Every structure is written in structure tokens, then in C-alpha cells.
Amino acid sequence: MTSQAAPLTTGPVKVVGTGLLGTSIALCLAGQGVPVQLSDASPSALALARDMGAGEPVHDASPEPAVVVVATPPDVAGPVVLDMLRRHPAAVVTDVASVKAVIAAEVAEGADDGARTRYVGSHPMAGRERSGAIAADADLFAGRPWVISAADDASPAAAGAVRALALDVGALPVPLAPQEHDDAVALVSHIPQLAASLVAARLVDAPEAALSLAGQGLRDVTRIAASDPRLWAAILVGNAGPVAAGLRELRADLDALIDSLDRAATAGPLAPGAMGALSAVVSAGNTGVGRVPGKHGGAPRRYATVQVLVPDEPGELGRLFGEVGEIGVNIEDLLLEHSAGARVGIAHLSVVPAAAAELEQELTTRGWRVVAE
């Protein structure tokens, strides 16, 4: 579990579907003493989740849940949500499916006015390559975004209950209307998934010798191409409009790219406009990836980066971060360029701009070599 404080969620939570997400949520809540009721169509999946300490299977004597979390596959989430709204007339009901507008529409159509106010969809942006309860982890959501997708007629109290659930599992609530959410995940999840699949599909008939040249770049681009086809077909159908729209924009860029390459193939580097068009494509990619928060996308632009040379010896990193801790500046993001065999590595410390000058000066005073970005 992530939270040190007492959980915001009190009353019983019913988790429907003990797969990776459902069991991870249940594990984290149960670990904080929240009574969790488990339900799954598969008795063996249910037993596994219980044996992992995720809660108790729901039974006739189970108290009415305060919150119901529907963690079924996305294509059945809508009907299950409607069923739960009917079965538990006092409960707040949410789901964790990766598309939200379709389910919101099913609820708007299938639930009466009173019930509609008790539904608030959500989407935890967390997952793993392995699926099922066996891969569940109470820390799965720690520090991850968790979309709270309230329709216009949802009650503030219901939205608050789902937000509390997200906070209890250590996630970051991100309020987004259902359609905003679907447009967003088309860009940051569904289109990247399809691009990975399309690139990987080119390898089906590739010569062995070509595959033997595979590097980290290909592995990174195609890693998620290993995803479950049935699950993804359901996700894509559920978000077909926004995904198709994004892919049309991508295809327009692709057409221009192929055209430039054709001209370069015949006329070489001096083909008018070819070099310009090709660098423009990669350059636009630079700009786009630069906007991705954290990790490989680099720190968000709002941070300043201080680069420190770190002698290539064990313990030096510990000394650096120990002293950064003493200085009392919080590191927002960091990256180490560790050149094994070189005499130094370079630690890139991202801090709020206001703190950069102090950190730079303090580190220099303590004998560290700070280099320009």
C-alpha cells in the first residue's frame, strides 16, 4: 500500500472482476483495512485473489457496498455497471475500463435519473505486460495518473468517492470528461499501440539476418506490439472515432514522407525539398516527445536542469544525492549519463528554476563540477 494516513474510503468496496487491475485495487485497499468484497465469473480467479489477501468473495450476507469497482473487460463493463447500479441502490459505481464515452452513453441510456448520478467512470493509467490476479501489485497505481471521468449528471459526492479511491491507492486523480479522455488516450495510448503493431507486422516476413540486427530502438518501438489482440480489438472498437481521426493525420504525414523519399531515391540528397521534409518529420517528433512528461520524454519544460560531473566510482552517486539532500533542494526528475570506461558520468538534476542557481552554487562550493546544459 502507498498511503501512510488512514484511507479516505471507509465503507465496504465491492470489486467485480479479479484480474490485474481489480485485484491490485483490492490488495491495496484491503492492506489499509478497507473491507473488500470480491466477485468474478471465474471461481479459480476469485480464489486466487482471495488467497493473495485481496479480500473475501462476496456472499449473501455481505453488507451493502459503499463503492463498487467494475474491473471487467472493457466490452462488458457497460452492462455490468448498469447491473451494479440496479443491485446496489445506495452505492457509488465506477469502472476502470480504458474507454469512457461508450460506457457513459450506455449508462445515460440504461440507468434511471437517480442511478445515473451514482456512476462516475475512471481509468487508472497503470498496467503490466503480465495479466491476471497473479500479476497484481498493491503498488501498481503509486504515482500513476487515474482519470476521474464524471458525466454532467453525476453527483459531486459520487465523483468525490471515486477520487478518494484513487488517492487511497496512491494514484493521481486527473478529472477529464468522457470524450476528452477518449481523445487523449487515442493520442497517448491507442495510436502508439497501433503504430507498434504496424511496425512489428513488417517483421513477419523479414530475413533472419535483418532480425539479427535488431537493436534497443526496434525493441522499444515494438514492445507493446506483444499486447493481447482480443483485448485491444475491444478497446479500439470502443474508441474507433478518435483513433481513426488521429491515424488520418498520421497518414497525411506518412504520405508526405514517402513522397520525399521517392524524390530522394531518384535525385539523391539534392532532390529539392527532400532533406528539408525529412528533417521536418523527425524534428516534429523531437517537439512531440519533448512534451511527454518524465522519463524518456525528458523532464517537463517547467524545470531547469543542473548537470553535475560524477566521478566513475562506487559511492560517488550516493555522496552526490546525500549532499543534494543536505542542500534541501527537491529533485523533480533526474537522468544519469553513466559512461562506463569514461572517467565521469553526468547527472542531470531537474529542479524548479528558482532552485537551480542555489543548487549549482552549493554543489560547486562542495567541490562538484557543474557543467552547462
Added chain:
Amino acid sequence: MTSQAAPLTTGPVKVVGTGLLGTSIALCLAGQGVPVQLSDASPSALALARDMGAGEPVHDASPEPAVVVVATPPDVAGPVVLDMLRRHPAAVVTDVASVKAVIAAEVAEGADDGARTRYVGSHPMAGRERSGAIAADADLFAGRPWVISAADDASPAAAGAVRALALDVGALPVPLAPQEHDDAVALVSHIPQLAASLVAARLVDAPEAALSLAGQGLRDVTRIAASDPRLWAAILVGNAGPVAAGLRELRADLDALIDSLDRAATAGPLAPGAMGALSAVVSAGNTGVGRVPGKHGGAPRRYATVQVLVPDEPGELGRLFGEVGEIGVNIEDLLLEHSAGARVGIAHLSVVPAAAAELEQELTTRGWRVVAE
């Protein structure tokens, strides 16, 4: 340095171009006691490489090199190779440009019969999104394929010398004729690069809220989109034919995909053939990524990663790295995933695989929460 045994390369090695690849090769060879002569048009780039321990700048009294490695940008590699063949009449000359047929043609046309036998192109399948000597790493080539691309008239001795160089930096030599090489890298490198750029380009105008949902999948797919536009434009122009051919096949799949999504958007999951076509795309991706050497397309990585939850308080990072220092495990690379507003960040510690289990256990014993990768 990578190799434990004495290097196969003995005589002086001249490295022309102290960028990422040139400096990494130089660092690794110098680390094994091979005399390395550095040359670069930019005095500051040259000085940086020397300061990193990559070798000494070439000067009038430098002995004749046994091997010359041309590590300039690909669009000037051909002329520089020809110049080196003339200047060093006894040396074996290779280049590390990522296209081979164009350069082979330039050498065949520009060098006399004797000189031609001393040229053997090569292509180390290694790199990173950051460029320049500052990003150099003596282990950059460890376990990576290194294409040895000998034209028909190259001498076996020259091919052997380039093969020895590849082995000395820990790479795996892969013999491929120039055109075979170019067709292969279109599939495993150039098309993935462009796909990453096209996906990242979609993010240029994305709302902040959408970007805040970015997960590891997007980060992996777009990581290489941070590559240098000028360098890539030159690479792509040099391999325009094979890349355009591969992109046409990709576009055909993309068109079918958009068509299926359009039908699903109007008729829903029951749109005839839509689910089937969408799963087929993802399924073909499964097959393709399954052919990439290494588990689920995941690298035989140089390092294992241990993920540790770090409370978002000043000093906690210092405490973590202090204790990592006490444990005595050297951190090869690290990244901090820090979502603003989260109570925790996630530190990704890269260590040699043999040390991962110990580090994970020691950290857990000390009360840190370690998340499975």
C-alpha cells in the same frame, strides 16, 4: 572497457569524428591500451573526447595508423573514407555510417584498385537518443551486432581487421553485403525511427491533460523520436529506396486499419469484419515482435532495472542512494519517474543483472518498497 583478454587490434587506431560512436569506440579501445588518435573538425568536440579519456588528438608526429575509423555524419563519410585511403596508404579504412550501399559505390568509383581492397564498411547497431562525445559509453557496443560489409573486391585481411575491431569493443560481427544491409536496416531501424517520429508528431498540439496520461507504452514507442533530425535526414536520403518500399507496405496496412475503425465507429463492435480486422493487425504485430531476438521483443538488456518507490520529500533520494552505496552495488544508470503532485516517485536503478536480486532484497530489508518491473 568490455574485453578482458588482450585486444586483437594492436597498431594505432585513428578515429575521425568524435561524436557518440567515434568517441565510444575510442574510449573502449583506449581503455584496453590501444593507442588512439582522435580527429574532429570541431576543436571543442575533440577536447571533450580527449578529456573523457578517449585518446590523444592526432598531430604531425602521430605514427601511421593501422586502422582508420571514419565516424563522421553519413553524408560525408564517403569522401572522408576516400581521403583517408589516400592519406594512409597502408591503413585499413572502415566507416560506421548507418547506410552502406551508397558509400560502397562512392569508394568503388573514387578509389584505385589497390586502395579499394583496404576499405571494408561497417555498421555498429548501437546508439542512443543523445548524441555527441558527452553521451559516449565504452560499453555502447557490448553484445550489439556490428555489421561487417565487405564489397567483393575487399581483401580478407582488411575484413579481418575490421572484424577484430568489432570484437575488441565487445560487439558481435555480422557479415552482410552492402545492399542486404541497407534493406535490413530499413526494416529494423529506419522504419521504426520514422514510426516513432510520426507518433510523437501527433503530440505537438495535444492538450496538456492528454500528455499527463502518458504511460510507459508511449514513452517506449516515442523514445527514439528524440533523435537528431539532420543526422536522420542524411541517413534516410542514403537509404531512401528501401525505406519508401517498407513504408508503402505499412501504409497499406494503415489504410485497412482506418477502414475497419470507420466501420466500427458507425456500426459498433458488430460491424462486419471490424473486430476481426483489428485483432488481425495486433495479432500480426504479435507474430512480428515474437521474431525479434530477446524475450517478448525485450532486449537481452545490458542492465537489469530495479524500481523503487521514493517518498516525495527532500533528502529521500539522498537516503536511497546513500543506502545503495552502503549495499555496495554500483548504479549503471538511473531514471526518476516523478509525477508532480504524487506522494512518491519511482526510481529506476539499472545494475548488472547479477546484482539485481541482491539489491532488491537489501532495499526491501531496509524498508524501501520495490515494484516489479
